[in-house]
Amino acid sequence: MKALWIIYLTITVAQTLSLLVVGVPLFDAVSTAFSTIASGGYSPRNASVAHYASPVVDWIVTIFMVVTGVNFGLYFMVWRGRGRRALSDTELRVYLGILAVSSLLVALDLMINAGYTAPADALRYGAFQIVSQQTGTASSPRTSTAGPVLQVADPAGDVHRGCSGSTCGGLKVIRLIILAKYARRQLYSTFQPRLVVPMKLSAE
Numbered sequence: 001m002k003a004l005w006i007i008y009l010t011i012t013v014a015q016t017l018s019l020l021v022v023g024v025p026l027f028d029a030v031s032t033a034f035s036t037i038a039s040g041g042y043s044p045r046n047a048s049v050a051h052y053a054s055p056v057v058d059w060i061v062t063i064f065m066v067v068t069g070v071n072f073g074l075y076f077m078v079w080r081g082r083g084r085r086a087l088s089d090t091e092l093r094v095y096l097g098i099l100a101v102s103s104l105l106v107a108l109d110l111m112i113n114a115g116y117t118a119p120a121d122a123l124r125y126g127a128f129q130i131v132s133q134q135t136g137t138a139s140s141p142r143t144s145t146a147g148p149v150l151q152v153a154d155p156a157g158d159v160h161r162g163c164s165g166s167t168c169g170g171l172k173v174i175r176l177i178i179l180a181k182y183a184r185r186q187l188y189s190t191f192q193p194r195l196v197v198p199m200k201l202s203a204e
Contacts, residue, residue, distance in 0.1 A: 007075045012037050015064045022056045036064050039167045041138035048138070055124055062128050066099060069135040069162025090201050091163050095173045099134065103127040135168045136161045177201065 012033050019029035028044055035042040045051035049061050074086040086092070107119070107126035116122040132138035162168030178199070185197040 003076050003079060004072055007072055007079070008037065011064070011067060015060065018060045018064075019057065022054065022060065024052060024057060032061065033064070036061055036137060037068050037167065039065075039068055039135055039137045039162075039169065041132070041136075049128075055120070058124050058128050062124075062131050065131045065135050065137045066096075068137070069095060069131075069166050069168050071163040071165035072167075073165045074163075091172075091174045091177060094177055095163050098173070099127075099131055102130045102134070106130055134161065135166075136170055137168075174201075 015033040015036060016029045019032060020026065024032070031042075031044045032049070034040070043049060043051070049058060070092060071089070074089055074092060077083070077086040103123065103126045105126075106129060107116075107122040110116040110122040110126055111119065116125070161170035161172060164172040164174045166172075178201075181199050181201075185199060188195055188197050
């Protein structure tokens, strides 16, 4: 428990300092860090993170939302010198893969259907939207003005959240992995009833 508190505090301080470096006031930086790491999504500003009109601030918050959605047990493994094993975690890889692919798709959607001409801006807004939604850190904006990809991605983000052992609420990625593996085993069993297919979350 002590280790987890230290990890939580370290991430909070790291985000606070990162925001201070780019010019965010101390109170705002601390408040934003608290809400980000806890997946709360609150802000001292009415316009939330958009108040700062800063791509750097958007990326800092996005990165730490991703960090928050990771299983804190993996950070403990890194702390104990088992970083390679932590990086090979199946849930972590699926979680990051979902965020990366979804962010790219939404960025393309914004460029094609929402009039974004700068790829960097489309990727920034797309990543922020997807990560905030799928970690439960912030509520989704109205999708009526968005393209078809974002209109599908927003409800999908309500289905699952971050990794098990994270601060995110909702259905964890690990449950989706187990469901997919179980469905695959059932499919094999349908055609080969005598086949024994063990379920493993990782190669180890």
